[in-house]
Structure formats: C-alpha cells, structure tokens
Amino acid sequence: MNKARITAAALPAALPFRLLAGAAILLSLLLLPQPGHAQGIVRGAQEGSYEGNRIAGPVGGAVGGVVGAGVGGAVGAVEGVFGIPHHHYRHRCHGYYDGYHRFHCYR
Template sequence: MNKARLAAAPLPTSPPVRLLFASAAILLALLSLPQASHAQGIVRGAQEGSYEGNRIAGPVGGAVGGVVGAGVGGAVGAVEGVLGIPHRHYRHRCRGYYDGYHRFHCYR
C-alpha cells in the first residue's frame, strides 16, 4: 500500500509578527503624546500667581506668587496632560443662564 505524501508549500515571506506588534506599539505611543498646547501650565501659573501676589502683597508678593504659581501650575498641567483631563472653567464674569446644551449665555 503506497501512501502519497504531500510536501508543505513554503510560506510567503512577510515581516515577523513581533516586528508588526513593535511598530504598532511605537505608533500608538507617538500618537498618545500630549500636544504642545497642553503644556502651558507652568507659564500661565506663573503669570496668574505673580498677578495675584502683586495685587495682594506688592512686588515681593508678585515674586513669591510667580514662583509658587509656576510650581503649582506645572504640577496641575502635568497631571492633567498625562491623564488627559480637560481643564474646564466654570467661572463666569456675568449673570446669565445655561441653555439646553449646557452652554452659558450672558443676559447682556
């Protein structure tokens, strides 16, 4: 009884699976980096801190407020940037109302 044997066909040449997974991981890591617009916590924190410190305690308060504001603004900006939390402002300078789409409108 003769049994016919089949020869295995060679696989087509393609990049290794590990290389595909590594390139996909690198691509996703590059896409998940925060944009440059998200890294403004240090500068804005220093500006607001120096303004408030100067308003309350004069030039010395402005210098101290700028340093503290830069530290706190940088920390908050870094945490929000890493976690992807949007910075939302709920403080309004006028009297108004929220519409059905949760947008604030001033009376004037």
Template sequence: MNKAPVVTAAQLPAGLSARLLLAAAAILLALMSIPQASRAQGIVRGAQEGSYEGNRIAGPVGGAVGGVVGAGVGGAVGAVEGVLGIPHRHYRHRCHGYYDGYHRFHCYR
C-alpha cells in the same frame, strides 16, 4: 553536500552615513513630540496669575513669590491633566442670573 549561500550585510547607499540616519531619526522624533509641548501652557498661565495675585496682595515681593509658586502649581496641574488626559472644564450655570455683592450666583428661574 549542499553549501549554504553566503549572506552579506546590507550596505547603505552611497553618501548616507549612520550619523545622518541617526540625526534624521532624532529630528523626526522631536517633530512628533511638538503637540505634547503645547500642554505646558499651565506653567506660563500659572506664573502670570500667581504674580498678579501676589503683587496685588503683598506688593513686589508677593508678586515674585506668587509667580514662582504659580508656575510650579500650574505646571504640576497641567502635567497631571495632560498625562491622565483629564479635560479642563469650566463651571457654567444652567440658569440666567446674577452675582450679588458677596459673589454668590442667584438664578432668576
């Protein structure tokens, strides 16, 4: 009759505990997620632009409300663009020209 060999569980090296390994894994996961946090800049810029426009139009109360609304909208747009991978494109004119008094662009050629 053949006897099966006895298999034992692997032991951690001396000085390492399960908590230490779990903490190291958590730190590694946090470091891997840092580049994704850079996409949250829409919140800050949205709050800045919203508070500026609100303050310009409706005074201090408008600035406070504009900052809150701008942070919400900026965060939502930044999150959607970040999750879907949509690049933020700026509109550029393909011709040389000028803006008139009504903020309309006119081409020379």
C-alpha cells in the same frame, strides 16, 4: 588525545541592560505632555505674580510667580498625562445663550 572545547557564543552581559534602558527612555519620551499643555506654567506664573504683587507688593509678586508656575505646571502636566478634561463653569439651571452670549435660565 586532544579534546576540543566547544564554547557557546554568549551575548555580552550589558546587552539586556541596554535594551531595558533603551525601552525605558523610549517609554518616558512617549509619556511626555504635549507642548500645548505647557501653557499651565506660563499662565500660572502670570496669575501668581499678579495676585502676589497686588496683595504683598514686589516680594509677593516674586513668590507668587514661582508658586504659580509650579502649581500651574503640575496641574497642566497631570491633566495632560492622564487625559483629564478641563471642566468649565457650568450653570445649575437649564437655559440658553442669547445673541449677546448671556445665559438665561428658563425659570
């Protein structure tokens, strides 16, 4: 007597791994900071190299540029990813700005 074997159509073993990897790549691309937040790198490098050059000469300028780019990029990326607003300087008193954009306190 011939017994026919019935086999189920199995998915390839790599398919769930590929779906998981594709979802991870898509999620990581969605979480990248916007191009406007990359300005922290450039400005950090500029300010770091200026201050380092002013204080310690050309070697300080090179080191300050590298450190400033790293810190500026990290702060810009963290603020961009988590949506942390950048706070500007605020006065401790109540007042107003005049026509020349100078702040005056009431007291």
